Amino acid sequence: MKKNTITLLSVLSTLLSALGLYLILKVLFGADVVFLILGLIVISSGQTLVFISSRFKKKLK
Secondary structure, eight states: OHHHHHHHHHHHHHHHHHHHHHHHHHHHTTOOTHHHHHHHHHHHHHHHHHHHHHHHHHHHO
16 A cells, blocks of 8 residues: 555656646746746645655655
């Protein structure tokens, strides 16, 4: 169960990082600045999940 949770957190963090990069790249192609702010928030959420999953990995060992 815990190993599945770590895998799920890793996948979610990767998806959030990709979504954040997509939102930031939309700004480069003429979208509103709101997408930049949303992209930064989403990327920081993905990094938080990476931190949480690394803490879970340490507890499993």
